[in-house]
Structures are given as C-alpha cells and as structure tokens.
Amino acid sequence: MNHSVNQMLSALQLQGLESGASTGRQGLNAGGALLESRSPVDGALIGSVTQASHADYEQVMAAAVAAFEEWRTVPAPRRGELVRLLGEEFRRLKEPLGQLVSYEMGKSLQEGLGEVQEIIDICDFAVGLSRQLYGLTMHSERPGHRMYEQWHPLGVVGVISAFNFPVAVWSWNTMLAWVCGNACVWKPSEKTPLTALACQKITARVMEAFGAPEGLSGLVVGDARVGEWLSNDNRVPLVSATGSTRMGKAVATAVAGRLGRSLLELGGNNAIIVAADADLKLATIGAVFGAVGTAGQRCTTTRRLLLHDSIYSEMTRSLVAAYGQLRIGNPLDPAHHVGPLIDLQAVQAYNHAIEKAMEQGGRMLVEGGVFSGTGFESGCYVKPCVIEIAADAPIVMHETFAPILYVHSYSDIKTAIQIQNSVPQGLSSAMFTRNLLEAEQFLSAAGSDCGIANINIGTSGAEIGGAFGGEKETGGGRESGSDSWKAYMRRQTNTINYTDRLPLAQGIQFEI
Numbered sequence: 001m002n003h004s005v006n007q008m009l010s011a012l013q014l015q016g017l018e019s020g021a022s023t024g025r026q027g028l029n030a031g032g033a034l035l036e037s038r039s040p041v042d043g044a045l046i047g048s049v050t051q052a053s054h055a056d057y058e059q060v061m062a063a064a065v066a067a068f069e070e071w072r073t074v075p076a077p078r079r080g081e082l083v084r085l086l087g088e089e090f091r092r093l094k095e096p097l098g099q100l101v102s103y104e105m106g107k108s109l110q111e112g113l114g115e116v117q118e119i120i121d122i123c124d125f126a127v128g129l130s131r132q133l134y135g136l137t138m139h140s141e142r143p144g145h146r147m148y149e150q151w152h153p154l155g156v157v158g159v160i161s162a163f164n165f166p167v168a169v170w171s172w173n174t175m176l177a178w179v180c181g182n183a184c185v186w187k188p189s190e191k192t193p194l195t196a197l198a199c200q201k202i203t204a205r206v207m208e209a210f211g212a213p214e215g216l217s218g219l220v221v222g223d224a225r226v227g228e229w230l231s232n233d234n235r236v237p238l239v240s241a242t243g244s245t246r247m248g249k250a251v252a253t254a255v256a257g258r259l260g261r262s263l264l265e266l267g268g269n270n271a272i273i274v275a276a277d278a279d280l281k282l283a284t285i286g287a288v289f290g291a292v293g294t295a296g297q298r299c300t301t302t303r304r305l306l307l308h309d310s311i312y313s314e315m316t317r318s319l320v321a322a323y324g325q326l327r328i329g330n331p332l333d334p335a336h337h338v339g340p341l342i343d344l345q346a347v348q349a350y351n352h353a354i355e356k357a358m359e360q361g362g363r364m365l366v367e368g369g370v371f372s373g374t375g376f377e378s379g380c381y382v383k384p385c386v387i388e389i390a391a392d393a394p395i396v397m398h399e400t401f402a403p404i405l406y407v408h409s410y411s412d413i414k415t416a417i418q419i420q421n422s423v424p425q426g427l428s429s430a431m432f433t434r435n436l437l438e439a440e441q442f443l444s445a446a447g448s449d450c451g452i453a454n455i456n457i458g459t460s461g462a463e464i465g466g467a468f469g470g471e472k473e474t475g476g477g478r479e480s481g482s483d484s485w486k487a488y489m490r491r492q493t494n495t496i497n498y499t500d501r502l503p504l505a506q507g508i509q510f511e512i
Contacts, residue, residue, distance in 0.1 A: 011096035012198040020049040020221025021056035023063035040106040040340040043378035051222040063215025068183040080130025087123025106340040108331040118168040126175040144499030151489040153181030158230035160241040166192035180488040185218035264475025268427035270459040271304035275433035283432040286458035292384040296403030300428040340380035350402035362389035427470030428452040428459040
C-alpha cells in the first residue's frame with residue numbers, strides 16, 4: 001500500500017483490522033466472519049473488518065433503544081448543536097475522508113470530496129431545521145377548544161446504505177433523524193465498510209465530547225442478513241433503505257408485515273430529452289456527465305438519451321466527439337474523468353448488458369470493452385459506451401449500474417414523454433429545450449412521472465435543499481431537504497378544552 005494511502009488511513013484513525021459492530025464510542029468484539037475491503041482502483045487490500053454477529057446486533061440495538069429514551073427529551077435546538085459540531089469535524093477531515101471514498105469505492109477524487117461536502121451541507125441544513133420542526137394550529141368547531149398538531153420522534157431509525165454513495169446517503173438520513181430526536185443503527189454496504197467505520201469514529205469522538213448518550217449512533221457491518229434483522233425488528237419503526245429495487249421490495253415486504261414504515265430510494269433508469277431547439281453544447285455536457293459520472297454507478301445516472309429527429313445526427317456526432325475526450329484511469333488522479341466499477345461482478349453485468357443490447361438490435365456509436373494492462377490491474381475499468389437501440393428493447397427497461405448510454409429518436413414532445421415514462425423506474429429526468437411550452441408540458445401532471453424533473457440541467461447532481469427520491473420502482477421515498485424530516489417523526493393531533501363543558505361528538509347529549 002502506498003504512502004499516501006497510509007497517511008489517509010492514519011488521519012482517519014483506521015487500523016488494518018477493525019470491528020464491524022459499534023454502539024458509538026464502544027467498538028464490540030464482533031464475532032462474525034472477516035470481510036476484506038479491496039480497492040477497485042488497484043486491487044490492493046485496504047483493510048479488514050470483522051462482521052457483526054446477531055448477538056452483536058442485539059447489543060447495538062439495545063444501546064440504541066436506551067439512547068432514544070434519553071435523546072428524545074433533549075430540546076431540538078440542543079440536538080442541532082451536536083449536528084453542528086459534527087459538520088465542523090467533517091469539514092476538518094474532508095480531504096482524507098474524500099480520498100478514502102474515492103479509493104474504496106472508485107469514484108473520482110473530486111466526486112469523493114464532493115460527497116463529504118454533502119455531509120457538511122446536510123449538517124448545516126439540519127442545524128437550521130432543529131429550530132423549525134413546525135406543527136399547525138387549527139380552529140376547532142367546538143367553542144372553548146384549541147386544536148393543534150405536533151411532531152414527535154419515532155424511535156430507532158435503521159439506515160441501509162449502498163456502495164455508490166457510501167457516506168452521503170447515511171448523513172442525509174442520520175443528521176435529520178438525530179435533530180428529530182431519534183437514535184440510528186446503520187448497516188453500510190459490505191463493499192465499502194471502511195468509509196463507514198471512518199464516519200463512525202469521527203461521529204463517536206464528537207458525541208463523546210458533546211455528552212450524547214452511548215448508542216445514539218450504532219453501526220452493524222455485515223451482509224444481507226443485517227438488513228433482514230433491521231427489517232423484521234419491531235424496535236425499528238422506520239427503515240430507510242437505499243439500493244436495488246429487488247432489495248427494496250424485500251425490505252418493504254418485511255417492514256409492512258409488522259406495520260412499520262419504510263423509506264425507499266431504489267433503482268433509476270433516467271432519461272434526458274433533447275428538443276429540436278435545445279442548446280446542443282449544453283445538452284452534450286449534461287448527457288456525458290450524467291452517463292459517465294461515478295462510472296455510471298449513480299441512481300441518477302443518465303441511461304437513456306431521447307433526441308428529436310431534426311437534431312439526431314448533429315447531437316450524436318457531438319456526443320461521439322465528447323466521449324473521445326474522456327480519460328479513464330486511477331480516480332485519485334485529477335486528470336482522469338472516469339474511474340473503475342466497484343468490482344468484477346459489476347464488470348460482468350456491464351458485459352452482459354452490452355451483449356443483450358447487441359442481440360436486441362443495438363448499434364454501437366461508441367465502443368465498449370474492458371481495459372487491461374498497466375494501470376488497470378484490478379480488472380474493474382471499462383469503456384463508457386453509447387448504443388443506438390429501440391426505446392422499447394427489453395434491455396432498456398432494466399437498470400445496469402455501468403456507463404452504458406442508450407440513444408433513441410422521437411418526433412414530438414408527447415411521444416418523448418411517453419418513452420421517458422415507459423420504464424418501471426421513476427427517479428430522475430431532464431429536458432433540454434428553449435421552448436417554454438414544451439418545458440411546461442414536461443413538468444406538468446401529464447409530463448414526467450419521476451420524482452425529479454429538470455430543465456436544461458442533467459439528471460445527476462441533486463441539491464440537498466430539495467427532497468430527493470422517486471416514484472414507481474424507485475420506491476416513493478424522500479430524503480434530504482424540503483419537508484423530508486417528517487418521515488423521521490410521528491404526527492400527533494391535540495385538542496384542549498378550556499371550558500367547564502364537554503360537548504360530545506355528533507351532537508349527542510349526555511348529562512350527569
């Protein structure tokens with residue numbers, strides 16, 4: 001392992017062998033199997049983690065339940081002060097944590113640093129939110145009565161995060177959950193355990209200095225069984241899960257079976273529509289970044305490009321030229337635009353999708369393939385490719401977590417919207433146009449059926465101030481900004497009678 005990687009791990013206080021179970025400050029002697037974290041950048045072993053056993057999970061959960069009982073009584077602005085201090089510590093350690101995100105997950109260093117910035121931003125958002133957990137006052141129909149509603153914390157929130165945003169999505173959930181008065185238990189992706197442990201160590205130090213209860217920030221590293229434990233646990237009123245649609249359906253079924261709540265952020269199959277009057281330079285930049293950013297491993301990645309007939313040839317030429325400028329390689333090198341896929345299994349999925357696309361009538365506009373040789377020893381580097389194919393081809397209906405962009409043509413805006421909405425997923429969508437009428441059609445109730453719909457920007461790059469999430473097989477959840485905080489609380493309606501009479505419902509009369 002090179003010197004810079006050792007410096008990064010040292011700054012984050014990570015050792016060669018870590019426990020994958022923690023109640024916060026206290027790391028448990030996790031009793032599960034050993035989990036190795038190898039970088040997709042160069043295949044090197046970064047570190048190892050002992051996975052949590054069920055007994056470890058029970059210990060973490062018991063601590064979380066106890067922490068909630070104390071934390072819910074702390075005034076919300078005081079809870080916000082803890083999150084403010086967390087934000088400052090993540091600011092201080094932004095560079096080494098961003099480097100670890102890049103090295104363990106494979107995204108570019110700029111994206112790794114940007115992901116840590118998202119933690120900082122959501123901390124800032126949550127601090128302000130801690131003074132804005134507003135309820136409502138309503139006029140009662142009964143004289144001498146006051147009616148209002150207020151919001152209370154739920155309890156222990158389970159957070160299941162994915163490898164592609166190994167720290168940001170955790171923070172979207174936990175920072176809001178904490179200011180709302182909840183405790184959290186986090187199951188990170190087993191593909192990126194060290195970034196989770198780094199966040200846990202940072203959080204634990206701040207919580208200890210603050211005097212927060214032990215158990216407020218629980219961590220349980222392990223395979224799908226940990227997700228099953230959380231989903232079936234009556235002590236967890238809300239499970240927030242980010243990942244595949246298949247995983248989300250399993251979580252939703254288990255949680256619904258016990259009448260709990262689930263907040264799901266699942267697959268995306270996102271399209272950009274490029275209209276006849278669009279700024280093609282702008283559209284090309286949006287499409288290329290959307291398709292190849294994070295090597296196509298974002299839930300908001302652009303997977304489909306819908307081009308108006310009149311600009312189809314010009315736009316595809318522009319696209320091919322732009323792809324020719326991409327530099328693929330070590331993501332820690334700022335000169336490179338695209339890093340590796342997360343592992344060899346992802347490479348297999350990439351190859352399979354290309355094979356199916358060719359079988360289903362696809363035509364390569366930009367050739368794909370796997371890199372080999374010096375600098376690509378991990379075997380996880382692939383060529384971003386562009387495939388011209390029918391919009392209703394079966395492979396197009398599926399999300400492949402890789403830099404594959406499918407291109408289609410359309411003749412009118414109604415047809416474009418129908419194609420956009422034809423896939424099972426409904427996360428992000430975009431349209432490039434200067435036509436106000438078409439833009440408004442795209443954003444109308446009869447337009448895009450996605451949770452995110454943009455004009456003249458791409459499908460990626462959502463801001464934390466807006467609610468993030470999608471519809472259909474994307475799961476319907478909303479995280480981060482706007483009023484997403486309500487997902488982490490329970491609503492209570494209160495009526496106060498300040499008279500000496502008790503009017504009964506439906507006009508019933510009863511006197512004693």
